[in-house]
Amino acid sequence: MQFLLNHLCFKCRIKLCFQTVKLYKSTSTIENGVIVDTLRQLGFAEWEANQIARHKHVQNIEIPKMKKIVERLKKLGFPLEEIVKCPMVLKSSSTSIDHYVKILEESGVSYDNIKLELITRTKFLKLMKMPTSELKKKGLIEKDIDVKRNILHYTDLPSSIHVPETDDSKCLDMIQTDAVKQYLCWRLDLKREEVDKMYR
Numbered sequence: 001m002q003f004l005l006n007h008l009c010f011k012c013r014i015k016l017c018f019q020t021v022k023l024y025k026s027t028s029t030i031e032n033g034v035i036v037d038t039l040r041q042l043g044f045a046e047w048e049a050n051q052i053a054r055h056k057h058v059q060n061i062e063i064p065k066m067k068k069i070v071e072r073l074k075k076l077g078f079p080l081e082e083i084v085k086c087p088m089v090l091k092s093s094s095t096s097i098d099h100y101v102k103i104l105e106e107s108g109v110s111y112d113n114i115k116l117e118l119i120t121r122t123k124f125l126k127l128m129k130m131p132t133s134e135l136k137k138k139g140l141i142e143k144d145i146d147v148k149r150n151i152l153h154y155t156d157l158p159s160s161i162h163v164p165e166t167d168d169s170k171c172l173d174m175i176q177t178d179a180v181k182q183y184l185c186w187r188l189d190l191k192r193e194e195v196d197k198m199y200r
Contacts, residue, residue: 031059038063042070048084055087068094073116076101082116089120100124106154107172108145109135132175133168147172151179161186 032053039049052058058066072094073083083089089097100119104127105111109118117123127135135141148166157163163182166175181195188195
């Protein structure tokens with residue numbers, strides 16, 4: 001292409017560039033058409049499919065991956081309307097989605113409170129850095145839930161093991177790490193200082 005541009009007259013260069021842009025635009029339109037058709041097959045209304053297809057990030061997603069993500073979200077009980085409002089979630093992997101949902105559930109976020117926007121990478125990471133007191137104020141976690149104990153409830157840690165009360169001023173990420181450390185102390189029969197060294 002560069003060779004041609006250097007060896008053509010100005011008029012021919014303009015014509016060649018115009019044809020290239022036209023070809024690129026038509027390719028994008030065909031791509032959008034494929035996205036819309038795929039989304040229609042997955043149960044979206046035509047206007048919903050068009051709205052999602054216009055999102056610049058969606059245009060870079062491979063069709064098989066998009067199908068897999070939508071099917072996974074439907075299986076998890078997320079309505080199609082939520083995907084229309086939050087098309088960024090289609091950039092995630094189905095493994096990440098499962099992982100994020102599980103972490104939120106273990107942390108005490110009720111399934112009804114897990115909205116689609118919370119499992120986009122950016123929102124999820126922001127949520128993990130928030131103090132649990134803030135999450136409780138927002139109503140994402142019930143006020144009477146002890147987050148660390150709730151996380152450890154999903155493990156085989158014996159109920160006889162004392163679990164200190166959660167400090168709600170700590171962020172969700174720190175509390176989760178703390179719960180993992182407590183579990184490792186029991187499972188590996190180590191002192192807390194030894195487990196702390198493993199985490200450095």
